[in-house]
Ligand code: FES
């Protein structure tokens with residue numbers, strides 16, 4: 001199905017199933033521990049051996065000698081895999097560094113060996129017997145020090161509109177501020193894990209991967225085997241947040257180990273290995289300049305960002321939203337990329353916007369204060385209904401102003417004292433902050449297969465993944481709505497490369513595109529059903545498990561009485577995303593209390609008002625938003641991978657050192673979805689929502705801390721040591 | 732005290748095994764950071780490494796009401812005994828270090844991190860895992876409340892959250908105080924603050940906290956109602 005004109009009325013608009021707050025259909029499995037994750041598949045293949053990965057002890061250099069003799073003869077050991085016996089390996093398109101290091105080492109904890117043994121305990125013990133001599137080389141690990149040598153990244157030219165420098169210089173009110181965001185870890189709860197089994201030259205990987213088809217391609221390129229010999233299976237994924245977009249060393253090493261051992265091998269990354277072995281969100285240095293008239297109209301807006309990555313890597317696109325979010329005739333954005341020898345930087349939930357808005361939305365707060373304006377008014381005044389870089393290119397929908405207005409009302413913004421550090425409750429300094437949220441809606445093709453059987457059961461198959469996003473349920477809702485059956489007449493099978501290729505899970509594109517693909521397949525199935533039932537007339541009506549046309553009604557199941565009917569189709573897009581800017585919007589509101597004696601920061605209330613197209617399942621969509629708000633609160637208040645700048649690694653590489661929010665940190669969270677349908681995005685008229693919740697919320701927290709204390713922290717995270725020395729005198 | 736015969740071998744083996752796994756988790760021989768400007772030899776071994784066969788031990792315990800006897804490497808954690816030996820994979824491994832709570836199970840009535848305890852330490856113990864609370868067809872009230880309030884997303888922390896949540900309500904009922912309990916003499920109540928404090932060892936990176944609290948609040952309320960009606964909640 002080609003989607004190249006805005007959607008007209010269609011079966012999804014019935015909203016009998018779609019759009020209803022629906023319990024997840026996989027809920028009973030997840031809450032009873034019966035949903036199987038990658039490492040747990042005792043059921044799929046017998047005789048699994050255990051693999052344990054050894055990570056490099058240096059960040060950059062070479063292995064000069066490796067002695068695996070003791071490990072090989074250790075009890076229970078079946079095989080030891082290193083670069084020396086792994087054969088010639090390629091590198092996947094989506095990987096920057098090799099997944100197996102040696103002799104060259106590209107980053108700390110890069111995998112250098114896998115020990116395969118009968119048990120986990122034996123493999124772990126034997127891995128400790130491997131002796132590795134390294135020849136370390138000096139590397140670059142400090143973004144601030146490498147900043148001046150940073151260059152324009154390939155394919156990421158500066159964007160300019162008008163005369164930024166002239167307009168900024170001439171502006172009567174100016175802000176020029178620099179912000180930093182640290183390296184952050186995905187820290188999903190399920191470690192990267194894979195069971196690999198060979199059957200002749202065919203490889204099956206039960207793994208935890210968000211993007212099944214990318215995974216097949218990258219395994220093929222890495223192992224130099226044809227794609228058709230590879231099967232990836234990921235029905236349940238214990239969180240990804242971008243950290244499982246790509247094939248990682250667990251999958252490669254399990255495959256290599258299984259080959260050498262001659263039997264299935266399972267490998268999970270240990271928690272302390274994950275932070276340096278896999279990818280992370282790169283740190284940024286961001287300089288923002290805003291020039292405005294005294295009335296608060298932005299005349300010049302500039303955003304520059306510096307980040308680092310391994311050679312061949314990419315920048316953190318922190319300036320992305322600044323090209324689109326606010327009006328202003330004179331504009332500049334630029335990104336510079338430094339070469340750093342830290343582990344590979346890559347996408348983490350809302351790459352670009354998450355750190356970008358942490359800076360931009362604090363700058364907007366600072367600018368509003370300079371102008372003596374309410375920060376909401378300042379944003380509303382500079383709203384734009386078209387792409388500010390391309391006048392005449394409209395937004396498909398843009399309800400940012402409405403998000404901010406409704407949010408202000410619900411949150412009691414009018415009660416906020418704009419003068420910082422003026423509200424005290426006992427020992428607590430109390431403040432409110434807000435920020436705009438913004439994240440683009442990406443459209444990309446996605447396929448599905450639908451089967452109708454003689455019992456009237458509809459089964460959907462697609463290689464789409466559910467990483468906690470609620471995919472199983474919204475796909476079931478989509479099929480139920482389109483085929484006119486109740487939810488329990490739909491079965492959904494996901495995450496298998498034998499199924500049609502979907503959009504996968506990433507960039508908050510999963511929900512809209514994967515359901516649109518399922519819709520396309522269902523519409524094709526409806527045609528087969530109509531043909532089979534001899535309904536040649538006008539479009540028949542599918543409802544309540546029946547099909548009717550011209551006064552004639554038959555059970556849907558009857559169409560499959562001679563055998564299953566199967567239809568496969570995909571959604572593909574024309575250029576509506578070129579003609580229209582498609583984005584999602586939010587207003588984030590936060591109240592904090594800061595202990596006037598200790599500087600301890602506590603979140604008291606959080607509210608997000610979101611405009612994100614049709615909300616397919618308000619229950620799971622709300623969870624996506626509160627989860628992202630929680631991660632954003634972590635980014636604001638605690639998350640930081642501490643870099644050892646001499647030795648080049650993240651020091652706090654476990655969940656005790658890398659702190660993420662826990663129950664006690666997070667208050668009740670409120671989420672409001674504005675009534676919105678976006679017929680330009682897809683036949684579902686939906687947009688993404690999984691990342692919108694993290695976009696802007698960190699700045700709202702920082703702005704609330706400023707309002708509470710008068711301390712403006714521009715270097716995240718906003719920890720108590722950064723506010724403590726500047727707190728107002730205790731009275 | 733003199734050691735001799737088999738007792739000596741197995742004692743030494745146990746200590747060596749334990750030392751090896753401790754070394755790996757703390758500062759592994761291979762995981763140390765090295766100065767960037769020097770040739771780095773691996774840490775010298777104090778002589779040839781003795782080849783030790785794993786020390787096996789038998790442990791009998793009750794898991795979800797069923798008697799189990801396992802012959803296991805003494806280094807096996809309770810978590811791996813459940814997941815790998817009994818194939819009860821509902822209990823999750825998130826960190827293997829007591830930092831996340833994904834492995835929470837209830838042993839002899841108290842919740843523990845099953846990754847932080849060796850299986851052999853639980854001879855005669857009684858373990859309840861998430862599988863022992865309910866099944867998809869017959870959910871425990873806490874499991875049902877998690878579904879109703881969407882108290883999960885990816886589901887990986889969920890069994891640990893649910894085991895903790897069940898045990899937390901029992902702890903409160905038993906009058907066990909927490910860091911936020913205002914008074915040590917009054918019975919603690921299932922308030923938001925109490926529950927959030929007590930649940931803070933269970934990390935949910937998907938960020939379902941607000942919903943988990945709502946699920947627990949509903950079950951706690953139900954529990955109180957049941958107690959007032961003289962019924963014992965299952
Ligand atoms: S796996 Fe036991 S606390 Fe994380």
Ligand code: FES
Pocket residue numbers: 189238239468882883884885886887888889934935936937938939
């Ligand atoms: S549901 Fe994913 S970590 Fe809690």
